[in-house]
Structure formats: structure tokens, C-alpha cells
Amino acid sequence: MLSWSGHENDTEIDLAAVAEGGGAVGLPLGSELLRFASAAADPAADGAEIHTARHALVGVGGRAMMIDAAAVAANFHMMTRLADGTGARYPAPSVDAAASTIARMGAAEMVSRR
Amino acid sequence: MATSTVAIVDVRPDLTAAHSEAWQALGQPGTWWSGPQRLELAATARTAMTEPSPLAPWTAPSTIDGWLADDLAAPPHAHDAIYRVARHAGTLTESWYEGICGELTDLAYVELVGIACTVAAVVAFRHAAGLAPSELPSPVGGEPSRATPSNLVPAALNWVRVTSPADERAAVVQAFTSVPAEHQRLWNLADAQYIPDLEMVDPHWTRGTLSRPQMELVAARVSRLRECFY
Numbered sequence: 001m002l003s004w005s006g007h008e009n010d011t012e013i014d015l016a017a018v019a020e021g022g023g024a025v026g027l028p029l030g031s032e033l034l035r036f037a038s039a040a041a042d043p044a045a046d047g048a049e050i051h052t053a054r055h056a057l058v059g060v061g062g063r064a065m066m067i068d069a070a071a072v073a074a075n076f077h078m079m080t081r082l083a084d085g086t087g088a089r090y091p092a093p094s095v096d097a098a099a100s101t102i103a104r105m106g107a108a109e110m111v112s113r114r
Numbered sequence: 115m116a117t118s119t120v121a122i123v124d125v126r127p128d129l130t131a132a133h134s135e136a137w138q139a140l141g142q143p144g145t146w147w148s149g150p151q152r153l154e155l156a157a158t159a160r161t162a163m164t165e166p167s168p169l170a171p172w173t174a175p176s177t178i179d180g181w182l183a184d185d186l187a188a189p190p191h192a193h194d195a196i197y198r199v200a201r202h203a204g205t206l207t208e209s210w211y212e213g214i215c216g217e218l219t220d221l222a223y224v225e226l227v228g229i230a231c232t233v234a235a236v237v238a239f240r241h242a243a244g245l246a247p248s249e250l251p252s253p254v255g256g257e258p259s260r261a262t263p264s265n266l267v268p269a270a271l272n273w274v275r276v277t278s279p280a281d282e283r284a285a286v287v288q289a290f291t292s293v294p295a296e297h298q299r300l301w302n303l304a305d306a307q308y309i310p311d312l313e314m315v316d317p318h319w320t321r322g323t324l325s326r327p328q329m330e331l332v333a334a335r336v337s338r339l340r341e342c343f344y
Contacts, residue, residue, distance in 0.1 A: 008317030087273030
């Protein structure tokens with residue numbers, strides 16, 4: 001979805017930067033959003049990093065943007081558990097067609113690949 | 115300079131309503147679990163998500179002396195399952211799923227995953243937004259509805275059964291169709307948290323804050339860190 005939405009918006013996304021959690025993603029506020037999403041991925045972590053990331057995102061995008069980013073992060077906490085809890089998989093042709101994206105995201109060897 | 119202090123009044127009303135409805139439902143009778151059972155399982159899911167030193171994926175809470183209470187409303191295997199789904203979902207395998215279905219019914223398992231999904235959404239949102247954790251609601255009495263769709267079939271794209279016709283929708287879209295109440299709740303949350311269903315195909319859709327690619331950046335990073343191939 002990230003590759004597709006970037007393409008449709010005439011924006012080249014650096015998927016490796018997304019996978020690694022650093023570097024120029026190619027989107028406005030990409031660095032702040034990437035840091036915020038990384039911190040939001042682990043609710044068990046020490047609160048210092050999410051506090052700093054939240055403050056930085058609010059500073060450049062405002063509170064409404066930060067709340068919407070938090071909501072998207074929450075959605076993918078939910079959807080990843082839905083997908084992995086129910087054994088969701090893509091049809092094989094779709095996986096084959098996305099091989100390049102899968103490789104750039106470092107996802108080829110994930111245990112959850114079915 | 116903008117402040118990063120957030121109060122609940124800053125949150126969109128539709129998002130607050132979706133979270134409140136889903137959270138309150140944790141204490142209400144479900145389709146296969148009672149209100150007290152659902153609450154108990156939600157508490158285990160919340161602990162699994164938030165404890166700094168979690169159990170390993172292969173260690174079930176029921177095997178640790180004192181981890182679970184002695185007077186459980188839900189069976190220990192259900193607590194083991196929701197702990198694994200809530201904390202280590204990326205490690206789940208089909209053989210593990212088949213083992214769980216030997217202890218629970220497959221439809222009770224689907225509802226259990228739905229409980230984990232609700233807890234994950236609300237806990238993760240409040241953590242990210244800087245809001246205080248929510249207290250679990252009070253339990254509501256009553257029996258589970260045991261409402262079962264008459265057209266359940268095996269799926270190629272999921273381990274779990276789905277309503278017919280199978281595999282004509284995305285795997286995540288059909289995943290909860292065997293338990294319609296959880297299916298509806300999940301997609302109500304998704305509409306408010308991410309993108310309304312009818313707008314999903316629009317790569318330019320925005321709420322006025324994040325662009326669609328910015329939303330997908332957050333989605334991709336969280337999914338990557340959660341080791342979710344899907």
C-alpha cells in the first residue's frame with residue numbers, strides 16, 4: 001500500500017529506509033513520522049522515546065496530525081494480530097508479483113510468511 | 115511552539131466513540147465467551163502487550179506457577195492463546211492454531227483474537243498519543259449468543275473458517291466473518307483509525323492531516339516492526 005500510494009502521488013518512497021527505520025523516506029515529515037511509528041510499535045518500551053517522538057511530530061505537524069498518526073499505528077497493532085492470528089495469506093501470484101517490495105522491506109524471511 | 119500534551123478532548127469524536135464502544139464490549143457477553151471471561155482475557159492481552167519482560171513465545175502463562183489466578187472464568191488454554199496472539203502474533207503457526215482448536219472451538223478462538231485486536235488498538239493508541247491507560251469496564255451478566263452463520267466454509271487464505279463464498283475477499287476482510295459481532299467491531303475501529311472502507315481505493319484520500327502515503331508509512335513501519343508479513 002505504501003508503494004502504491006506513493007506511486008499514485010508521484011512520490012518515490014525509499015522502502016529500505018522504512019524497513020531500517022532511518023534515512024530519507026521521500027515524504028514530507030518522513031523522518032518524524034518514521035521515528036514516531038517506530039516508538040509506537042512497542043507499548044512495552046520505556047516511555048522516553050515515544051515522548052520525544054510525539055513531541056517532535058507535534059512540533060512539525062500539530063496535535064491533530066500526531067493523533068491521526070497514533071490512530072494509524074493503533075490500527076496496525078490491531079490488523080497485524082488479526083492477520084497473524086487467523087493465518088491470513090495472500091494468493092501466491094500476488095506474493096510473486098510483490099517480490100521486489102518484499103525484498104526491500106526485508107520481509108522475505110519472516111516467520112509470519114505463509 | 116505547539117505542545118505535545120494531549121487530552122481526550124483533542125481526539126476526534128468518531129475515534130473516541132469507536133474506541134469506547136469496543137472497550138465497553140470487552141465486559142459484555144460475546145458470541146462464545148461471557149462478559150467475565152472476555153474481561154479476564156482482555157486483561158491477559160493487556161498484560162502481554164505491556165509487560166517489559168514478556169514470556170517467550172513458547173512459554174505458556176499456564177505453565178508458570180502463580181501467573182494465572184486460581185479462580186479463572188476462562189480456561190487456562192484460552193489465556194495461553196490470547197497471550198501469544200497479543201504479544202507474539204508474528205510467531206504463530208498453523209500447527210499451533212490446530213493445537214489450540216483442539217482445546218477451544220475454532221469460533222471461540224476467532225472471538226478471542228477479536229478481543230486481542232480490541233485491546234491492541236486501544237492500548238496502542240493511548241500509548242502513542244500520550245493518554246493515560248483506560249481502566250477495563252465492569253462485567254455485564256448474560257449468556258454468550260452462540261450466533262453461528264449457517265454458511266461457514268474452509269478458506270484457502272486463512273486458517274479459520276469464513277462465510278461463503280471464501281477467498282473472494284482479502285484474507286483480513288473475511289477473517290472474522292464467522293463471528294459477525296467481532297467482524298463489525300473491528301471494521302468500525304478500522305474506519306475511525308485508518309480509512310473508511312469506501313475510501314480505501316483512493317490513494318489521495320486524507321482526513322486533512324496525513325496524506326495517504328504518510329498514513330501508509332506509519333502502517334508499514336509498525337507492521338514491519340511487528341514482523342507481520344501480511
